[in-house]
Structure formats: C-alpha cells, structure tokens
Amino acid sequence: xxxxxxxxxxxxxxxxxQRFRKEIKDKIVEFVxxxxxxxxxxxxxxxxxxxEAILILSDINMPGMSGLxxxxxxxxxxxxxxxxxxxxxxxxxxxxYRIAQELGADDFLTKPVDxxxxxxxxxxxx
Amino acid sequence: xxxxxxxxYFILSSLNVAxxxxxxxxxxxxxxxxxxxxxxxxxxxxxxxxxxxxxNDSALIFLQEALRLSEKTGYKIGEIKSRRYYAIxxxxxxxDYAAALDIYLKNLKAEEEAGDTNNIFLDVRDISGIxxxxxxxxxxxxxxxxxxxxxxxxxxxxxIKLINYxxxxxxxxxxFYSNPKMNKLDSSKYYRTLVYNxxxxxxxxxxxxxxxxxxxxxxxxxxxxxxxxxxxxxxRQSALQINRYDLYGESLLGLGKAYLEEKKTxxxxxxxxxxxxxxxxxxxxxxxxxxxxxxxxxxYAKGQPDxxxxxxxxxxxxxxxxxxxxxxxxxxxLGFTETLKKQQEDQTKKEALQxxxxxxxxxxxxxxxxxxxxxxxxxxxxxxxxxxxxxxxxKAYEDLKxxxxxxxxxxxxxxxxxxxxxxxxxxxxxxxxxxxFSELNTELLSELEDEIExxxxxxMKALTDDIKxxxxxxxxxxxxxxxxxxxMLQHSRTSSGVKEPTDINALADEYLRLAYxxxxxxxxxxxATMKTDFDENIGNVNVVPQDTGRVILNLxxxxxxxxxxxxxxxxxxxxxxxxxxxxxxxxxxxxxxxxNGNGITQKVVDKIxxxxxxxxxxxxxxxxxLSMSYDIIKAHGGELRVESKEGEGAEFVISLPN
Numbered sequence: 001x002x003x004x005x006x007x008x009x010x011x012x013x014x015x016x017x018q019r020f021r022k023e024i025k026d027k028i029v030e031f032v033x034x035x036x037x038x039x040x041x042x043x044x045x046x047x048x049x050x051x052e053a054i055l056i057l058s059d060i061n062m063p064g065m066s067g068l069x070x071x072x073x074x075x076x077x078x079x080x081x082x083x084x085x086x087x088x089x090x091x092x093x094x095x096x097y098r099i100a101q102e103l104g105a106d107d108f109l110t111k112p113v114d115x116x117x118x119x120x121x122x123x124x125x126x
Numbered sequence: 127x128x129x130x131x132x133x134x135y136f137i138l139s140s141l142n143v144a145x146x147x148x149x150x151x152x153x154x155x156x157x158x159x160x161x162x163x164x165x166x167x168x169x170x171x172x173x174x175x176x177x178x179x180x181x182n183d184s185a186l187i188f189l190q191e192a193l194r195l196s197e198k199t200g201y202k203i204g205e206i207k208s209r210r211y212y213a214i215x216x217x218x219x220x221x222d223y224a225a226a227l228d229i230y231l232k233n234l235k236a237e238e239e240a241g242d243t244n245n246i247f248l249d250v251r252d253i254s255g256i257x258x259x260x261x262x263x264x265x266x267x268x269x270x271x272x273x274x275x276x277x278x279x280x281x282x283x284x285x286i287k288l289i290n291y292x293x294x295x296x297x298x299x300x301x302f303y304s305n306p307k308m309n310k311l312d313s314s315k316y317y318r319t320l321v322y323n324x325x326x327x328x329x330x331x332x333x334x335x336x337x338x339x340x341x342x343x344x345x346x347x348x349x350x351x352x353x354x355x356x357x358x359x360x361x362r363q364s365a366l367q368i369n370r371y372d373l374y375g376e377s378l379l380g381l382g383k384a385y386l387e388e389k390k391t392x393x394x395x396x397x398x399x400x401x402x403x404x405x406x407x408x409x410x411x412x413x414x415x416x417x418x419x420x421x422x423x424x425x426y427a428k429g430q431p432d433x434x435x436x437x438x439x440x441x442x443x444x445x446x447x448x449x450x451x452x453x454x455x456x457x458x459x460l461g462f463t464e465t466l467k468k469q470q471e472d473q474t475k476k477e478a479l480q481x482x483x484x485x486x487x488x489x490x491x492x493x494x495x496x497x498x499x500x501x502x503x504x505x506x507x508x509x510x511x512x513x514x515x516x517x518x519x520x521k522a523y524e525d526l527k528x529x530x531x532x533x534x535x536x537x538x539x540x541x542x543x544x545x546x547x548x549x550x551x552x553x554x555x556x557x558x559x560x561x562x563f564s565e566l567n568t569e570l571l572s573e574l575e576d577e578i579e580x581x582x583x584x585x586m587k588a589l590t591d592d593i594k595x596x597x598x599x600x601x602x603x604x605x606x607x608x609x610x611x612x613x614m615l616q617h618s619r620t621s622s623g624v625k626e627p628t629d630i631n632a633l634a635d636e637y638l639r640l641a642y643x644x645x646x647x648x649x650x651x652x653x654a655t656m657k658t659d660f661d662e663n664i665g666n667v668n669v670v671p672q673d674t675g676r677v678i679l680n681l682x683x684x685x686x687x688x689x690x691x692x693x694x695x696x697x698x699x700x701x702x703x704x705x706x707x708x709x710x711x712x713x714x715x716x717x718x719x720x721x722n723g724n725g726i727t728q729k730v731v732d733k734i735x736x737x738x739x740x741x742x743x744x745x746x747x748x749x750x751x752l753s754m755s756y757d758i759i760k761a762h763g764g765e766l767r768v769e770s771k772e773g774e775g776a777e778f779v780i781s782l783p784n
C-alpha cells in the first residue's frame with residue numbers, strides 16, 4: 001500500500017520511516033512524503049494514470065495551501081475513485097474536524113500521532 | 127464695487143431686532159407653502175440664522191431641523207450649511223467653543239471630501255477665529271496659513287471673491303498680530319491699513335469698519351490715544367451704517383478705553399456706559415465683560431471706588447460663567463484629541479490664569495482701602511474657585527493619563543494573547559518530535575541489545591547511527607521549544623530597556639511564525655504565504671530585544687490582518703503574501719514588512735502613527751500598536767515609515783542605527 005504523507009515539518013519523514021521501518025522493510029507499506037499541499041497535489045496529478053491505490057495522510061495547518069484545501073481538491077476535483085484521506089488534526093480542534101468531515105475526509109488522527117493506533121487503522125483498511 | 131457690498135451683505139447681522147422678527151415671521155409664512163425639500167431646508171436655515179443673529183435660542187430648533195432634513199434627503203449643501211450656522215450659533219450665542227470647533231472640524235472633513243473650496247475657506251476662517259478667542263496662537267496661525275495656502279492654490283477664478291478672500295486673510299492676520307501674546311503691533315498695523323485703504327478705495331463700509339476698528343486698537347496699544355479715538359470714531363460710524371453690532375460695540379469699547387487713556391474720564395464714562403448697555407441688550411457676554419472691566423477702571427479714575435467695585439464684581443461673575451472649568455476642560459480635551467498637545471495647552475492656560483491673577487491684584491490696589499477688605503474676600507473666593515477648577519482639570523488629566531496607561535497595558539496583553547495561541551501550536555510540534563524520537567530510541571536500544579547478543583555488527587552499526595540521528599533530532603526540537611518559550615517570556619516581561627546585541631534575523635523569523643500561528647489559532651480559515659529574505663551580513667544589532675520584537679510582531683500581525691481582509695473579498699487568483707526582509711545598509715539596518723493587501727489610503731497614512739487611531743472594527747484594535755511601535759523605534763534613534771500603494775499593498779520600514 002502506498003501512503004502519501006503531507007506535512008510541512010520535514011522531520012516527519014524520519015519519524016515515519018523509523019516508526020514503520022519493519023513494515024517498509026517487509027514492503028507492506030511504501031511512503032511518499034510531500035511538504036506542502038501544492039506539492040502533494042502536483043504529485044497526485046502526475047501519477048493520475050497509474051491507478052494505484054493510495055492513502056493520503058495530511059496535516060491541516062500548513063503554510064500556503066492548507067490540509068483542508070487539499071482535501072477539497074482531492075475529494076471534489078480529483079479523478080475517480082478518490083483516494084482515501086485521513087486528516088491529522090490538532091487536539092481539541094473541533095471546528096477543523098467538522099469541516100474536514102463535511103469535505104469528505106475518511107478518517108481522523110489527533111496530534112500527537114499515536115502510531116500504534118495508526119497501524120491498527122491501516123491494517124483495518126488493508 | 128456695489129456687487130462686493132452686496133455679496134458682503136449676506137454675512138452681516140442686523141441691529142434692528144424688531145425688523146429681524148418681522149423677517150422671521152414672513153419667512154415662516156413662506157416656509158409653510160414650500161413643497162420642495164431643498165427650498166424648505168433653505169428657509170429653515172435662513173430662519174435659524176436670523177434667530178441666531180438676535181441671540182434667540184429658537185435658532186437651535188430650526189437649524190437642527192434643517193440638518194435632520196438635509197441628512198434624510200442626502201442634501202449635502204444643506205447639511206454643510208446647517209452645520210455651519212449651528213456652529214456659529216454655538217460660538218456666538220452660547221460661547222460653547224469646544225462644541226462649535228467640533229462641528230467645524232467635522233464639516234471641514236466633509237467639505238474636503240467633496241472638494242468644496244468655498245465652504246472650506248469660510249470654515250477655516252471661523253476655526254482660526256475660535257482659536258483666536260481661546261488664545262491658542264499656534265493653532266490660530268496654523269489655520270490662518272491654511273487660508274493663505276487656499277488663496278495661493280487658486281481657490282477661485284472669480285476676481286471679486288478673490289479680493290474678498292484676501293481681505294479676510296488680512297483681517298485675520300491683523301487680529302493675530304495685535305494679540306498681547308504676539309504684540310507685533312507694526313505687523314498688525316500693516317495688515318489693518320491694507321483692509322482700511324481697500325475699504326476707502328472701493329467704498330465698502332464693512333471693510334472700513336473692520337480696518338479702522340483694528341487700527342484704533344493698534345494705536346491704543348501703542349499708547350497713541352489720539353489716533354485711536356480718530357479711527358474708532360470712523361469704525362463706529364461705518365459699523366452703524368451697515369448694522370454690524372459687533373464692530374459697533376467694539377468701537378464703543380475702544381473709544382471708552384482711548385478716552386480713559388487721555389484722562390478724559392467723562393467722555394470715557396459716556397462711551398463705557400453706552401458700550402455696557404449695548405452689550406447687555408445684544409446679550410454679548412464676552413464684550414459685556416470687557417465693558418464692565420473698563421467701567422471699573424473708569425470709576426476708579428473718577429474716584430468712585432464703590433461703583434468700581436460693583437463693576438469689578440460683575441466682571442468676575444461673567445468671566446466665571448464664560449470660562450468655567452467645564453468649558454475650559456472640554457476645549458482642552460478637544461485639543462488633545464486633535465493635536466495631542468494638551469500639556470502645552472495646560473501650560474498656556476496656567477499662564478493665562480497667572481496673568482489674570484496679577485491683573486486682579488492691580489485692581490485690588492486701585493479699589494482703595496475702603497473696599498480692600500471686600501476685595502480680599504472676593505479674591506479669596508475667586509482664588510479658591512480657580513484652585514478647585516485647576517484641581518478638576520488636573521484630576522481629569524491624571525484620569526486621562528491613567529486610562530492611557532491602562533490602554534497601553536491592554537495593547538500589550540492583546541498582542542500577548544495573539545502570541546499564546548501561536549505559541550501553543552508552535553510548541554506542540556517540537557514536543558511531539560521530542561516524545562516520538564525518544565520513544566523510538568527506546569525501541570531501537572532494545573533492538574540494539576538483541577543485535578549485540580546476536581553479534582551482528584553491521585546491524586549494530588546501522589542501529590547506533592539511527593539512535594545518534596534521533597538523539598540529534600530530540601536535541602534540535604527541544605531547543606526549538608525552548609526558544610519559543612523564551613520568546614514568550616521575553617514578550618510578556620516588562621522591557622528591560624537595555625540594549626543588547628541581538629540577532630535581528632532570528633528575532634524577525636521567530637515573530638513571523640508566532641504571529642502566523644497566532645492568527646491561525648484565532649481564525650481557522652486564515653492562510654497566507656510567508657516569504658523571508660534575510661541579509662546574512664546583518665550580524666548582531668544593538669537594540670532592546672523585547673521592544674524591537676514587539677514592533678516586528680505588531681507590523682507582521684497588521685500585515686496578516688491586511689491580506690486576510692483582502693482575501694475575504696474573494697478576488698480571483700489572489701494569493702495573500704506577507705514578506706519580511708532585512709538589509710544591512712551600512713550606517714543603518716532596515717527591516718521591511720510588506721503585504722499585498724488592499725494598501726493604505728493617503729488619509730490613513732497621515733494618521734496611522736497617532737495613538738488610538740485604528741481602522742479595525744470596534745473591539746478589534748486598540749489603535750495603540752503602531753503608535754507604540756513608532757515611539758519604540760524613535761527611542762532607538764531609528765525611523766518607522768510606511769509606503770503604500772492603494773490596492774497593491776503596504777510596506778513598513780524600520781530603520782535602525784547600525
């Protein structure tokens with residue numbers, strides 16, 4: 001399974017790669033990292049034709065295009081079927097949660113990311 | 127030249143009260159028949175003016191009705207006119223200079239927006255007149271200079287009007303220089319001679335009356351009583367001819383003074399009494415006070431201390447009512463908001479009071495022994511009143527100062543509030559990393575133990591490398607959180623006021639991020655692109671870091687606010703962008719904060735650094751941010767300025783000595 005992680009914090013890449021190092025080694029998951037909403041969208045557009053199953057994990061608070069805007073693009077303008085999108089919201093941020101839900105987010109994670117929980121969710125999605 | 131006289135006639139008031147009432151009654155009849163709004167407004171204003179001329183409070187009702195109707199129907203000329211005559215009523219009838227000034231300034235603004243130069247000129251004239259009455263020489267001159275520049279800017283092509291305007295300017299200059307505070311009698315004489323000669327040449331009685339009356343005053347002050355009497359007589363006759371009660375009364379007063387100077391006490395008494403009775407009939411409190419003061423002097427000269435005392439007491443009573451502490455306070459307050467020079471005005475007021483006090487002391491001497499005890503008790507009473515008035519003024523000023531201090535504190539707290547939300551978000555991320563990487567390292571270490579047991583050196587090496595890298599990440603993010611907390615503490619702490627070498631780039635970067643996340647926390651939909659361009663050669667600059675940080679934060683917050691406002695207008699393809707750059711320009715360094723918002727109009731630019739000025743809706747801004755920023759940068763020996771193109775954005779530039 002391919003997971004596209006979108007976050008403006010670059011260290012998120014190291015973190016994910018280490019947290020999932022076994023899964024990556026065993027080729028259960030494959031990660032792509034993008035550090036802005038714009039870059040993520042560009043990546044999706046380039047790889048439109050590949051028809052690969054993809055899961056997007058996106059932060060909300062990012063400079064430039066926010067996670068919510070990215071979500072809106074993916075869910076409303078992207079080719080069908082739209083990929084599964086999981087949004088990462090800050091703790092206690094009810095309003096973003098509600099907006100993301102309206103925009104069609106499939107699932108949510110709360111910061112700080114609980115990796116055990118994330119792994120569980122991914123297995124369910126598998 | 128008859129036309130000039132006709133044009134001038136409309137500003138004249140009539141001596142004949144009965145005739146005025148007749149005119150009012152006939153106007154009221156016409157008013158009932160009027161159907162068109164603008165005509166009704168015109169008649170209402172006319173009636174209001176006539177009532178105002180004869181000092182009848184009914185003026186208020188008619189002018190207010192005219193204003194209400196003008197506003198309702200959007201009739202701008204009517205609005206401006208009814209406000210003007212309302213202000214004249216307040217000024218001439220009620221002696222309420224603060225309220226009149228307030229209206230004039232409002233009117234001026236409306237006229238400036240409408241480009242109505244004719245009315246601007248008349249209002250500027252009246253404003254300079256008010257400042258002349260309350261003896262604010264600086265303001266008076268400022269408005270006189272405005273008259274001059276209006277004339278020089280080619281205010282009118284109508285040559286008759288232009289002569290009239292120049293004449294008004296000369297009249298005001300004559301008055302300005304004759305004031306005891308200026309005491310430039312030669313200059314005053316020059317301008318008044320211009321007016322007088324122009325009057326003689328064109329046979330315009332009002333100019334003759336104005337010019338000769340002014341010259342009478344100048345000669346009186348030059349102790350040339352003979353010439354003063356000559357010119358005052360001319361003024362009196364001309365004023366009578368055109369029903370200018372104010373000039374007529376003024377000349378009567380002048381004659382009284384001049385004859386007293388010549389020691390012709392009987393003639394002085396004749397004109398003094400005449401002046402007093404006339405002012406009483408005209409309900410002109412200010413001139414009545416002057417007349418009773420004159421009479422007191424005359425009676426003393428005639429050796430009648432009882433009558434002298436009577437009029438002296440009268441003078442003080444009128445003076446108290448005219449310059450009550452409440453009125454003085456309101457004028458000062460108005461001055462404060464308009465120019466923030468209240469302190470200075472306080473000083474001049476105190477000087478005026480001092481001057482008045484010494485005058486009174488002279489009177490008490492001339493009152494003679496017979497009335498000495500009475501006068502002393504009166505002085506005491508007056509003194510006490512004045513003291514209490516002074517205490518009131520000072521108390522009000524103290525209140526104002528403490529309110530201001532509170533507001534400054536609340537501005538600090540408001541910006542701190544903006545920060546805390548940003549800090550909460552900013553601190554969350556590094557802390558998450560610290561926790562995550564430390565957990566990871568625990569895992570990796572137990573794996574490492576396994577590998578050691580297995581003796582797999584290659585894997586051991588890979589694991590230790592990871593652990594080392596993670597350790598560095600923990601350290602990095604820990605420091606990041608640390609810096610943020612320190613920044614917050616620095617902001618909330620009272621400024622040390624001590625300059626220290628500060629990394630300007632780091633400071634700017636830190637506050638940029640804090641401001642961004644602060645706004646983000648308040649408004650979820652807020653978004654903007656941040657651009658930075660830091661000059662690496664800037665090094666450390668000697669500043670008070672807390673204060674400078676506050677300025678940078680303030681400018682950045684404003685910039686974000688501006689782009690957000692523009693974004694709300696949903697313009698196609700608009701990308702809200704805020705840029706911060708630094709530059710080492712040799713002798714000084716520059717920090718620029720720019721945005722691509724809606725920009726700032728010139729009108730706003732002019733006031734932008736004034737305290738309490740804000741364009742934000744009520745409750746959103748204290749109006750102190752930029753004024754505080756300005757003061758801080760000034761205190762650093764630097765400069766804060768703004769460059770803006772309407773519709774394209776604004777750029778604030780801080781320059782500091784390197």
